[in-house]
Amino acid sequence: MDNCLFCKIARGDIPSRKAYEDELVLAFHDINPARPMHLLVIPKRHITSLQTVSQDDEAVLGRMLSVANQLAEENGSPDGFRVIINNGRVGGQEVPHLHAHVVGGPDPVGPMLKRN
Ligand code: 5GP
Numbered sequence: 001m002d003n004c005l006f007c008k009i010a011r012g013d014i015p016s017r018k019a020y021e022d023e024l025v026l027a028f029h030d031i032n033p034a035r036p037m038h039l040l041v042i043p044k045r046h047i048t049s050l051q052t053v054s055q056d057d058e059a060v061l062g063r064m065l066s067v068a069n070q071l072a073e074e075n076g077s078p079d080g081f082r083v084i085i086n087n088g089r090v091g092g093q094e095v096p097h098l099h100a101h102v103v104g105g106p107d108p109v110g111p112m113l114k115r116n
């Protein structure tokens with residue numbers, strides 16, 4: 001995906017503050033953090049959202065979650081964290097390359113969602 005922002009970050013064409021990398025995923029600090037720790041974990045290979053995944057993506061999807069606790073412990077959120085994945089229009093996804101927000105810090109993140 002030539003023109004995808006997070007593919008460019010995965011390729012290193014756009015700089016990011018890297019927190020973790022392996023053969024499947026890259027984690028980097030969100031440019032506009034909502035909590036003291038706010039990381040994004042992305043598949044290196046382009047996946048648009050959970051709306052477009054298949055069973056072939058299960059390894060990378062599992063890795064996105066299985067690295068979260070280590071990331072939290074290493075980045076100032078040792079006592080828990082929250083993972084958020086926004087998908088599509090209804091989910092409020094702004095960047096159309098799948099990403100898990102891993103948010104936390106020393107203090108509780110707060111209520112899950114405001115009830116309508
Ligand atoms: P979404 O709303 O798609 O779930 O979240 C997109 C996230 O990407 C936002 O939290 C936003 O701050 C972050 N973001 C957007 N552009 C960049 C960028 O160029 N670099 C980094 N590190 N984060 C970005």
Ligand code: ZN
Pocket residue numbers: 001004005006007008045046047096097
């Ligand atoms: Zn992409």
